[in-house]
């Protein structure tokens with residue numbers, strides 16, 4: 479008994495995790511609704527507050543940096559859950575003691591405008607601002623090895639297609655080299671933490687010095703986003719939003735009151751980013767930044783990374799489509815008669831940003847037909863009858879729908 483007490487006392491005096499704090503950043507409470515209109519799945523795996531980030535901090539250790547993300551609710555453990563695909567217990571599927579949360583951290587280490595990547599992991603549907611383009615990304619997920627190989631697979635597939643388009647069919651040696659290049663590229667840019675501790679409302683994860691080139695710095699800028707995790711990467715759940723591509727380990731979005739997917743509230747834009755919470759000083763800034771997209775033009779919301787002092791946010795420009803460069807008209811202006819040969823750059827070097835970008839969706843009919851005004855009014859009426867919206871909300875939404883006539 480006394481031995482146990484002594485060990486407990488020792489642990490209290492010398493916590494295993496003691497280290498110098500590098501920074502602590504706070505996030506608003508109650509803003510786990512993304513651009514303001516995302517609701518949790520109705521199933522038992524999620525509850526409001528579960529993905530509500532309240533702080534993000536970094537602490538020095540011998541091996542590297544321990545980051546900590548803290549949430550409004552206790553982190554859900556996989557103990558009692560089983561797979562939705564098989565009879566496997568969830569704890570045998572995931573590698574760590576959580577299963578509903580992904581946290582991406584995009585880090586701008588050089589502070590140079592335009593230097594680094596602006597793409598994010600598949601399915602996040604946001605881009606990082608050019609001013610805070612990132613050098614290193616940390617992706618906390620319950621199945622790190624699986625997520626890393628999935629990401630490598632997605633990027634390799636695209637890169638291989640690029641190579642085949644410019645070089646024709648590839649020799650075995652070329653394919654081996656290509657796979658090696660992609661492995662290096664993913665390892666250089668992404669880290670999927672495998673040393674993870676879950677306790678109460680917090681998840682701590684170690685990022686080694688080798689990955690960040692030292693400890694994390696309070697001078698760098700950080701973009702931290704939280705998404706709902708689907709550790710089984712199911713592909714049989716219909717996906718409403720996103721550009722038709724599966725996200726990396728992400729829960730899908732749908733209409734209605736889905737059991738197993740997130741939803742966007744009645745009459746809000748279904749094309750909104752699938753980010754549940756993002757680290758910004760106020761909820762208002764988060765809503766503004768996440769609402770700054772145009773799903774019809776295919777323009778994603780631009781999110782800036784922020785400094786740990788959280789004093790300054792460089793607001794990105796409003797979402798607009800890049801102007802289409804018409805090459806022909808320029809050629810016409812030339813009077814030399816002889817056309818300059820178009821130099822085709824061999825795509826031998828993988829371009830990480832491009833490989834991470836979603837493939838533009840082929841034009842096809844939307845999966846969910848636009849509902850008529852009558853249908854929407856009826857749905858609204860149902861919501862009122864069920865007491866799911868207030869009389870005031872009912873009136874406001876009714877007015878909005880009728881304006882579409």
Ligand SMILES: [Ca+2]
Nearest residue numbers: 505506530531
């Ligand atoms: Ca929050």
Ligand SMILES: [Ca+2]
Nearest residue numbers: 505756757758
């Ligand atoms: Ca937030």
